Amino acid sequence: MVELPNIVIRRASREDLPALVAMFAADALGGHGDTTDPEAFPDYLRAFSVIEASRDQTLYVAERGGEVVGTFQTMVTTSLTGRGSSAMIIEAVQTRADMRGQGVGAAMIEFAIAEAKGRGIRRVALTSNAVRRDAHRFYERLGFKPSHLGFKMALK
Numbered sequence: 001m002v003e004l005p006n007i008v009i010r011r012a013s014r015e016d017l018p019a020l021v022a023m024f025a026a027d028a029l030g031g032h033g034d035t036t037d038p039e040a041f042p043d044y045l046r047a048f049s050v051i052e053a054s055r056d057q058t059l060y061v062a063e064r065g066g067e068v069v070g071t072f073q074t075m076v077t078t079s080l081t082g083r084g085s086s087a088m089i090i091e092a093v094q095t096r097a098d099m100r101g102q103g104v105g106a107a108m109i110e111f112a113i114a115e116a117k118g119r120g121i122r123r124v125a126l127t128s129n130a131v132r133r134d135a136h137r138f139y140e141r142l143g144f145k146p147s148h149l150g151f152k153m154a155l156k
Helices: 014-025 038-053 104-118 133-141
Strands: 002-004 007-011 057-064 067-078 086-095 123-126
Touching: 007 104, 014 038, 014 057, 014 067, 014 086, 038 057, 057 104, 067 104, 086 104, 104 123, 104 133
Parallel strands: 086 123
Antiparallel strands: 002 007, 007 057, 057 067, 067 086
């Protein structure tokens, strides 16, 4: 657990799931089909269990005043390219809508970068939905460069 000015960043727990699901479901731009419908909760619980059991994935929450106000996930991958280097991928970055512009997102990204440096990881990468222009400017302000073009294919 790390504390930054008025923000605590820690590993997510099962008790955080309702707040996390609500944040993702409220995101109109995400397009991931997230919902607070109680019938969908077992899907989120299964995903949480997979992440929790993985030594290469970590789900975090940002708290302010005891409330979950943000989340992100990190994954570490190792590739033969780059002379066998490892990279940390930051995914599912979300700040609660009413908390945007208050340093929550920056604190989460800075935390992830510090974690990567502490583990000797050479590169941090993230993707952002092409329609999220504000997020792109935010990541560029933090030092990220748009260097690759990503492609996705939905299989369901």
